[in-house]
Amino acid sequence: MPPTSPTTGATTGVTAAAAAPSRSWQRAFADLADGWRQRPLWGYLGWQDIKQRYRRSVLGPLWISISMAVIAVALGVLYGALFQQPIEEFLPYLATGLLIWNFISGCILDGSEVFIDNEGLIKHLAAPLSVHIYRLIWRQAIFFAHNFVIWVILFLIFRWQLDWTFLLVIPAILLLVINGTWLALVVGIVSTRFRDLPPVIAALTQLLFFVTPIVWNYDIFAANPDVAERARLAELNPVMHFVEIVRRPLLGDPEVLRHWIVAIAITLVGWGVALLFMRNYRARVAYWV
């Protein structure tokens, strides 16, 4: 057997580290790296997914922003009244939370179908598995960018105070994307093997929305002695910490170190699990789809 160094060029798909056994860290990392090199492919496909959805509509992807705006305003007016919050505070709070939530739920929901939906491509083309994940994340990132327009508009209307902590939005979004990637990968692999999971995941994701402080405000509940005990349970919800680290800089709210520490810890653990899954089940996905 000739020793095969990972001589994969920029254009090669699956062949890096071909000599290493299927279940090896080397192959898992090679898949992620090879997929990353195929940026033109998944970059194009991710855009195409978006264009496809709004094909032949006059406003096109602008509908993403519009539908997000409609939901944010409707929920904002309703829950703002329910919680007796001033609209100029509550609407930005809610819209920013929704913006982040849409990205997270997109990664989970699309993740649960990512390999199942791409069965044809997986069985016909020797592309790294990660290509499908990157395409999904890229598509969700484009959605995020469209939804972000709403935040800009709200900011121009209400002009709340921002300070230097606003810059933290960059590492926060980066962390969000990095976590979306492992999440989609793990959910994708597990769902491909166990086909009962996609509906279960869809139901749980819906539940997750309500236990994450998006329409309700954690600080307000935690300050209320009647419900503080229960509100604190939200800390167990990992999604909350990601919502907080992205939302706080966007609203000019004071930073809480705790959320950052938890988010970074989840990033490390999550990627550990994802890499383990990649190592053990990467080669099985083609058999399972």
Next chain:
Amino acid sequence: MASIEIDKACVDFPIFDAKSRSLKKAVLGAAGGKIGTEGRVPIIEALREITLSLGQGDRVALVGHNGAGKSTLLRLMSGIYEPTRGRAAIVGKVAPVFDLGVGMDPEVSGYDNIMVRGLFLGMTRRQMEERVDDIAEFTELGDYLSMPMRTYSTGMRVRLALGVVTSIDPEILLLDEGIGAVDASFLEKARERFHALVARSGILVFASHAEGMLAELCDTAIWLDHGQIRDRGPLHDVLAHYKGRDSDEPPAQAPVEAESR
């Protein structure tokens, strides 16, 4: 240098279906002891103990009955399936051409489809940009290339797909009979391009029933039967052997392979 080294490789498909592709089974199985674990999932042995070694310049025909495992072996060689047992080391840029249309999107223009199909085949954006004019000329689609592909006739789609597939520079070219289906309608021009493509490729493995095509493109052959290599050697010897057995052994054996495409 392109090479394919396969050593005692097996491809076993687990057939989950209703039996075990559900978490319930696995959970219940774990609780109850022996039921429903991966080991109990029925398995189809699509390929058994395949050992072969291909190098630069090899032009191999893959023959065998339907369900003998030809497509699965091509997928093993392309790295789509990694062997469940044994090993397969593939070195080189692989272009699996199993289905002309895969990865093409009827909703986007012919130009966009040229690009994306090329990217799927492992080409870079720049390489495809260099080839676009050549492909456009070959397809004779003219202004249609700016139209969504859904407006194309079947013939036009085939021309576009062939134009792209024959424009690439693979180190390992794997062709499934899907491409053989086009044989009959092959224009002389397409044939030329096809031969040029094969000439550029480091390794060719071609699964087909079309003997004419095989004789034109290949010099050696592998006869696959029930997931095992039955015979291999110079093309004509293997073909004669294959056809000789054919007459006294009816082809309709229980298919080993349960793959749908």
